[in-house]
Amino acid sequence: MDLGIEGKRAAVAAGSAGLGLGTARALMDAGVHVAICGRDPQRLSEAAESLGEGAHPLVADVSTVEGATRFVEEARNSLGGLDILVTNAGGPPPGNFASTDLAAYPAALSLNLLSVVAMCKAALPGMQSQGWGRILAITSITVRQPIDNLILSNTARAGATGFLKTLANQVAPHGVTVNSIQPGLHRTARLGALDAGATEALAAGIPTRTLGEAEHFGMVAAFLCSDPARFINGAAIPVDGGAYPGLL
Secondary structure, eight states, rough: OOOOOOOOOOTTTTSSSSSHHHHHHHHHHHHHOOEEEESSSHHHHHHHHHTTTTTTEEOOOOSSHHHHHHHHHHHHHHTOSSSSSEOOOOOOOOOOOTSOOOHHHHHHHHIIIIIIHHHHHHHHHHHHTTEEEEEEEOGOOOOOOOOOOOOHHHHHHHHHHHHHHHHHHHGGTTTEEEEEEEEEEOOOOHHHSHHHHHHHHHTTTTSSSSEEEOOOOOOOOHHSSSSSTOOOOSSSEESHHOOOHHHO
């Protein structure tokens, strides 16, 4: 399928590894010029090299409002404009209500909620003025089904989902769509650190009996950024192999 986005310009946050890198690769395969960011210069450089010509590596930390804003601004400058924004960041430390101190919440909200708001604030004016844009947030399936030991992530990402749904209704008349994509368990470096037995046990709990692949996740993300996806707006789409058990 022709995604209709050849020549477009995309900023993919936390694109030096995992699902962010998978998304950046799928966008580049569709002919998009992509800027990626990461905190580790060496890993970022290696990721850009693996993507090939047309990838723009930018050292940035999107865990703060300032860092998230700066990434979008530098991506726009590097690419000569911006058509697609993919927000993404790692998760805060695990913990439940009893084990998580109140002081831990502001950093988690900055990482997984306020960074999303900041990147959208920086990217949207240009998209609105040109009458075309795509914003896609990589969140988590835990927005639909919270995990007890991830209370910080559950809270922050659910807030981001509410923000994105509200934003989607307000910018759609300007030709900009806003969606989120909710990954389940995928074969990334984090899961790769587990032993084979633990990985098999995780896969056994998924209806497909396999972990997701970052490459396939990226293809779904790229479609949501495409021209044919113009009528998908305000959606929160799970990509989890059917692990989420709910009807809605």
